[in-house]
Amino acid sequence: MEQTKKIREGNIRIVSRLIRNLEDSEPEARTAIKNIFPYTGKAHIIGITGSAGAGKSTLVDGLISAFRKKNKTVGVLAIDPTSPFSGGALLGDRIRMQKHTEDPGVFVRSLATRGAMGGLSKAVGDAIHVLDAMGKDIILVETVGTGQQEVDIIYNSHTVIVVLVPGMGDEIQAIKAGIMEIADIFVVNKADHPGASQLLMELKNMINMAQIPEDGWPLPVMTVESAFEPIKFGEKIDSLAQNILKHYEYLVHSDQLKSRLHRKTMVEIKDALRTCILDQILSDLEANGELDRLAYKLISKESDPYTLAEEISSRYLKKRPGKPYQKKG
Amino acid sequence: MTERKIRIMVAKPGLDGHDRGARVLARCFRDAGFEVIYTGCHQTPEQIAVSAIQEDVDLVGLSCLSGAHRYLFPRVVELLKEKEAEDICVIGGGIIPEQDFEMLYHSGIKAIFTPGAHLDDIVDWVRQNVEPK
Ligand SMILES: Nc1nc2c(ncn2[C@@H]2O[C@H](COP(=O)(O)OP(=O)(O)OP(=O)(O)O)[C@@H](O)[C@H]2O)c(=O)[nH]1
Numbered sequence: 454m455e456q457t458k459k460i461r462e463g464n465i466r467i468v469s470r471l472i473r474n475l476e477d478s479e480p481e482a483r484t485a486i487k488n489i490f491p492y493t494g495k496a497h498i499i500g501i502t503g504s505a506g507a508g509k510s511t512l513v514d515g516l517i518s519a520f521r522k523k524n525k526t527v528g529v530l531a532i533d534p535t536s537p538f539s540g541g542a543l544l545g546d547r548i549r550m551q552k553h554t555e556d557p558g559v560f561v562r563s564l565a566t567r568g569a570m571g572g573l574s575k576a577v578g579d580a581i582h583v584l585d586a587m588g589k590d591i592i593l594v595e596t597v598g599t600g601q602q603e604v605d606i607i608y609n610s611h612t613v614i615v616v617l618v619p620g621m622g623d624e625i626q627a628i629k630a631g632i633m634e635i636a637d638i639f640v641v642n643k644a645d646h647p648g649a650s651q652l653l654m655e656l657k658n659m660i661n662m663a664q665i666p667e668d669g670w671p672l673p674v675m676t677v678e679s680a681f682e683p684i685k686f687g688e689k690i691d692s693l694a695q696n697i698l699k700h701y702e703y704l705v706h707s708d709q710l711k712s713r714l715h716r717k718t719m720v721e722i723k724d725a726l727r728t729c730i731l732d733q734i735l736s737d738l739e740a741n742g743e744l745d746r747l748a749y750k751l752i753s754k755e756s757d758p759y760t761l762a763e764e765i766s767s768r769y770l771k772k773r774p775g776k777p778y779q780k781k782g
Numbered sequence: 783m784t785e786r787k788i789r790i791m792v793a794k795p796g797l798d799g800h801d802r803g804a805r806v807l808a809r810c811f812r813d814a815g816f817e818v819i820y821t822g823c824h825q826t827p828e829q830i831a832v833s834a835i836q837e838d839v840d841l842v843g844l845s846c847l848s849g850a851h852r853y854l855f856p857r858v859v860e861l862l863k864e865k866e867a868e869d870i871c872v873i874g875g876g877i878i879p880e881q882d883f884e885m886l887y888h889s890g891i892k893a894i895f896t897p898g899a900h901l902d903d904i905v906d907w908v909r910q911n912v913e914p915k
């Protein structure tokens with residue numbers, strides 16, 4: 454396959470067009486993923502998440518430098534939100550990464566969420582496959598600025614970095630669930646701001662209480678500051694990169710890599726089924742106007758949503774006629 | 783298949799650091815439903831061309847207030863051509879004297895908008911002239 458070959462050789466035009474076709478759900482993009490899939494699974498995928506303006510892009514920029522020093526090639530997928538009103542998006546993460554633009558070992562692509570809720574974009578999983586097949590050693594995925602619930606990054610990465618900034622104080626107690634649970638490494642960023650030492654202490658307390666088993670991963674908490682003093686910043690980021698690589702080693706040597714891969718592929722196959730079955734049926738129903746008619750049946754109380762859905766499902770899924778949903782014993 | 787989105791990069795080549803106009807334009811493109819990559823100030827033509835290709839944009843909007851547009855704008859077009867990306871359309875804006883228009887159009891710049899231009903007119907121009915690839 455000509456296209457697969459070009460992707461594996463790192464042809465930028467082919468790669469970036471493919472990512473766009475994936476975002477737009479072009480049918481030929483799906484074929485491309487089928488073809489490159491055997492060549493994926495080599496990259497170390499690192500997620501960077503945290504609230505808006507926490508300094509994620511600045512960290513990504515630093516990490517690119519740190520990994521390039523170790524002669525690793527780097528791909529970046531940076532996600533910013535789509536406006537719910539216009540459907541447009543202003544993608545600004547790239548501003549912080551300009552100094553790597555001309556390095557052929559670095560590829561940066563901005564993605565808009567296009568309505569996805571988990572802090573990522575629907576195309577991100579496939580875009581990771583593309584950068585992986587392209588031969589990038591390290592893939593950095595920057596989420597949108599997150600609250601507590603946008604945790605989809607765990608299904609897409611090996612190592613998750615949660616970036617926190619001072620000024621949250623006691624809030625840590627309140628947000629222990631969700632985003633706080635997904636970290637493999639915590640970064641207290643902008644540690645030059647007041648409140649950093651308190652945040653650090655609270656985090657450490659939280660981790661101590663969690664009682665990590667002896668052979669477990671000892672959840673590092675790192676402070677990063679002085680993003681504007683290249684030497685100091687560089688040193689901090691180098692040790693962050695070191696911890697990231699250590700985490701990957703830990704995953705490899707424990708069984709965690711396998712179980713994370715399993716977790717990821719379960720989500721992936723479910724998504725693919727949804728795309729191939731549900732989306733198909735929905736667009737059918739929409740195109741022939743049936744969806745509209747179903748909606749009217751609800752408004753007029755002629756039927757209810759579940760009866761209608763069961764009818765549709767028995768029509769489409771012939772082998773398993775529309776039995777009411779039953780919980781397995 | 784979802785609808786094809788127009789992708790645009792807004793960039794500021796050259797040394798002047800006043801990017802208010804560029805930011806306003808970027809936001810206006812977003813509100814028109816386009817996906818806009820904003821890359822900030824002090825971009826070299828080389829950086830602009832590489833970023834445009836990595837982002838697979840349909841259009842690059844250059845803004846320049848420093849007077850160096852006579853060199854910078856054509857250079858971006860030239861670099862895109864060198865990288866076999868001449869299908870990416872380039873337009874320019876900023877403080878550009880009328881006597882430079884012909885030279886810029888000749889070099890491959892597809893449209894020029896000076897400070898008086900209405901934002902809606904720029905959006906209309908994009909809708910009429912840029913076909914998402
Ligand atoms: N004081 C201080 N400011 C920083 C530091 N790191 C980043 N910043 C500033 O914080 C602001 C936001 O940085 P970004 O890297 O764009 O943050 P982000 O998390 O990527 O932002 P979004 O992608 O918009 O959510 C910028 O103005 C940075 O210059 C730091 O270590 N100290």
Ligand SMILES: [Mg+2]
Pocket residue numbers: 509510511545546595
């Ligand atoms: Mg960012």
